[in-house]
Amino acid sequence: MKKFARAVCFCLIAVLLLALLNRILMPDTDFSADLKGGVADEPDYIMLGTSNVFYNVNPLVIWDETGYTGYNVSSEQAPLIISYYELKNELKKRKPKTVFLDCGAFEYNYGIPSFNQLSLDKMPLNMDKLRLISELGEDDENNQIKAKNEYSKINYLIPLYKFHERWKDILDGTLKSRYHDKYEHTFMGYVAEKSVFVYEKQYKWLPTLKEFGGTYLTEVSDLGREYLSKIRTLCEENGIELVLFKTPSKGWIREMHEAVTELAKEEGLSFLDMNSEAVLEELQIDENKDFADSSSHFNIYGAEKVSRYLAAYMKQNCSFTDKRGHKDPLETAWDQMYQEYLDYKEN
Amino acid sequence: MSLVSLYFLLFLAVVTLVYYLLPGKVQWVWLLLAGLAFYALCSYGLLIVPVLDAVIVYFFGKYFETKKQKLLMLIELILLFGILILLKYAGRIGAGWSGFLKGFGFGQIAAYAVPIGLSYFTIMAVAYSVDVFRGTVQAEKNFARLLLFLTFFPVMTQGPILRYDEVSKQLVTPHRFSYQNLTFGVQRILWGFFKKLVISERLAVVSMTITEGWGSSAYSGIWVIASFFAFSFRLYMDFSGCIDIVIGTAEILGIRLPENFNHSYLSRTIPEFWRRWHITLGTWLKDYVMYSITMSRPAKQFAKKAGKKIGRKAAATIVTCIGILFVWLVYALWHDISAVFLVSGAFYAAIIILGTVFDPLIKKFRKRFASLVESIPYKVFMTVRTLILSTIGAFFVFMPTVKDGAAYLAAIFKAPTGAVMQMAKGNSSLLGATFLGLDLPDMIILVLAFVFWIVVSRLDAKKDPRVRLSEMNIAVRWIILLLLVLVVVLFGKYGGFDTGSFVYQAF
Known part of the structure; x- marks a missing residue:
């Protein structure tokens, strides 16, 4: 019996050491909103989706415009299935009045495993995560569901399996910085990027797939439908309004714009597509100043335009209350965060 | 699985x-x-x-x-x-x-x-x-x-x-x-993982780098021999590591399996090598092929008849040689019906037959130069020689064709060329350089792991390292074992992290 206790003890130490190693070696990619001090205990909204959310929507600008509080819950190329579980996790902690779902993810099914790895690494290990790992599939080059997963799911379950070789990064000092660089300046789940990217070739807005040349889905897939319906049910169960939207993106194709418009109509959901001519007219995107990279992500200037528009939309369509004018700690905290953002912008 | x-x-x-x-x-x-x-x-x-x-x-x-x-x-x-x-x-x-x-x-x-x-x-x-x-x-x-x-x-x-x-x-x-079966079994499995994932997978990179580089004549001369060593130890670590896992697994279940390796790289002759490498195949070939031939009635009759004409010893040698030929034919066919395996089998057969035929001469030599034969340099020479010969035989079977194998061997005699160190483009730091295909940290790990393996193998010759471990103070024992677990998990080549896949793309 004594020997058994010893063996168990040994195994526990080994597991703890490995867990520690896991923690040390996992790339730091978490840029989720810092909600310390109760700054968003009762958020007005959550912006859910892909990089089109975390690069394009700045909750602090929305605060400055409206006095509404909210934050982004998004990951690189998160497919709808991941967004669903991210929302589920978030709702265990806080319940917003409205969830805005960016529809970019309708253009593929499961997306790219290495991106999904980043999303999953941020999630706490619980039953939901296990369920997500078991359900998560993989796309082929046409974004259709692959018959067989090639990516070993053990990487999702035990990130150390994938990242153990990062011990080498200790040597050149990039262990913590390599994946952090991009997310150095984050504000409520918004990733601020100052660099300016100018397209050599002029891409039009809402191109057809043929014009754009990618390999996106042109119709809402069964999987897309299934997880939209799950997200919807989740919102309904929690008394949350669900709004579909799409931030401006040159990779958002006309076919999908039409398909999602149709889907929203069927489902009786609002769909705000900011790629429409009318919205773009109002946004006044400057092609020489507002983009951050070749993937149609906005820098701080473009993101401000998108966020102001969203603020105006909320004012008009949502029944949130302006939390300014009370001089309470919440207001002070948000003002301070906005000031921090302005400081970053100016310097 | x-x-x-x-x-x-x-x-x-x-x-x-x-x-x-x-x-x-x-x-x-x-x-x-x-x-x-x-x-x-x-x-x-x-x-x-x-x-x-x-x-x-x-x-x-x-x-x-x-x-x-x-x-x-x-x-x-x-x-x-x-x-x-x-x-x-x-x-x-x-x-x-x-x-x-x-x-x-x-x-x-x-x-x-x-x-x-x-x-x-x-x-x-x-x-x-x-x-x-x-x-x-x-x-x-x-x-x-x-x-x-x-x-x-x-x-x-x-x-x-x-x-x-x-x-x-x-x-x-x-x-x-049995608690001991469990711990000893697990330790043996861990050791197998160490050999396979930490050493063998790195040696694989070194040997593959030289072998593939050979096609473009990037490596020749001494580097070909270096690749023999890399290849030889890679194969040993790989195969014996796997067998460690197998034997450890059975040990946990209370079942003792026969050993398949006995430090074969220390052999001084090819027959000795085959008594120490893939032992169970060697004994199988001996018991079921060799004996079936040499003990058969026709063989006995031949020995009797021929013995009268050419002498009993010579006749026995001929029977043995025929047996050896069959052993290596079966060895080759059992693995694969391919020219490279046949050549490999013929190669081993030729060496062993030569050894059998010249056995009296060799014995005389050993008697005459007893002090030389017992000297350390001679023993080292014999060991290295055997290592190279055994590797050539094994190496051959991994060549696409016999011609490729022969050309590779011929490259030994060319002037030595080889890019041992290659700097990364636009990076002057040693961390970006590769040495025979491995980057500096990996090369250091390989050397350290190899030295550790030699130390443990030396200990193994005298007393099972697991018994030694069990006799140690519990704190020391746990530290050693936990370190070994960490080394395998951290430095093992498995899974893999591809920085390339993180290049931010479409979304």
Whole structure:
């Protein structure tokens, strides 16, 4: 019996050491909103989706415009299935009045495993995560569901399996910085990027797939439908309004714009597509100043335009209350965060 | 299911837990089920093959208990080897076996058309049958127990080749849980993981870098010999590491399997090498091929007749040489019907036959220069020589064609060229450079791990390192073991992290 206790003890130490190693070696990619001090205990909204959310929507600008509080819950190329579980996790902690779902993810099914790895690494290990790992599939080059997963799911379950070789990064000092660089300046789940990217070739807005040349889905897939319906049910169960939207993106194709418009109509959901001519007219995107990279992500200037528009939309369509004018700690905290953002912008 | 995988460890954990919870009398049934499940997980429907082999040897064995007919033995051998040849080689003939299976809608099976362990359980079945025929082993009356012998899961993938009389009793007798078996078994598995993942996978990069570079004549001269060492130790770490996992697994279940390696790289002659490398194959070839030839009636008659003309010793040498030729022919065919294996077999056969023919001369030499033979430089020379010769034989079989192998050997005699160190483009730091394909941190790990392996191997020659470990203070023991776990997890080459896949793209 004594020997058994010893063996168990040994195994526990080994597991703890490995867990520690896991923690040390996992790339730091978490840029989720810092909600310390109760700054968003009762958020007005959550912006859910892909990089089109975390690069394009700045909750602090929305605060400055409206006095509404909210934050982004998004990951690189998160497919709808991941967004669903991210929302589920978030709702265990806080319940917003409205969830805005960016529809970019309708253009593929499961997306790219290495991106999904980043999303999953941020999630706490619980039953939901296990369920997500078991359900998560993989796309082929046409974004259709692959018959067989090639990516070993053990990487999702035990990130150390994938990242153990990062011990080498200790040597050149990039262990913590390599994946952090991009997310150095984050504000409520918004990733601020100052660099300016100018397209050599002029891409039009809402191109057809043929014009754009990618390999996106042109119709809402069964999987897309299934997880939209799950997200919807989740919102309904929690008394949350669900709004579909799409931030401006040159990779958002006309076919999908039409398909999602149709889907929203069927489902009786609002769909705000900011790629429409009318919205773009109002946004006044400057092609020489507002983009951050070749993937149609906005820098701080473009993101401000998108966020102001969203603020105006909320004012008009949502029944949130302006939390300014009370001089309470919440207001002070948000003002301070906005000031921090302005400081970053100016310097 | 690879033995070097988390899935296998999980499988083993479940098997072990249930194994020791069950009453001793039915433990063997559980082992049989585990073997069948393991087989089904690896080769799907082809589980039928070992079952078929078991049926064949079961009925023939029962028959041989009462009557021994050589013709029937021959038929049985043809059946067993026929299945082996059909499954292993038919794929290459015409549209192939896979196409045949696919044609009947068995696409998934076709992908696994060669059942795992086919070569192993076939010759285990042959050994059992021959033993029954020779009367050295009693025929098994219980079919399920015979099936267990042929499908014992740890040995499925890479051996060792089991003998019925060595393990059958162990497989079916009840085993009570033993803490020592568990810890020793786990430690042996851990050691196997260390050899395979930390050393072998790195050596693989070095040997592959030189071998592939050879095509573009980037490496020649001394680097070819260096690649021999890298290749040779890689193969040793890989194979013996796997066997460590196998033997450790069986040990956890209370079953002692025969060793398959005995520091073969220390051998001073090729016959000695083959007594220390893949031991169970060597003894199998000796017992069932060599003896079958040299002890056969025609061989004895030949020796008697020829002995009168050329002398008894010379006649015996000729018989031995014929036996050796057959041994290496079977060695080659068992592995693969290909020119490179035939050349490899012929190479070993030639060396051993030369050794046999010149044995009297060699003995005289050793007697005359006894002090030289006993000197350390001579021993080192013999060891290195044997290492190189054994590697050439093994190396050959991994060459695409005989011509490639010959050209590679010829490159030894060219002026040495080789890019040992390659700097990364636009990066002057040593961290960006590669040494024979490995970056600096990996090279350091390889050297350190290799030194550690040498130390442990030296200790092993005198006393089992696990016994030494168990005699140590608990704190020291735990630190050593935990470090080994961390080293395997951290420095093992598995899974993999591809920085390239993080380049931010479409969204």
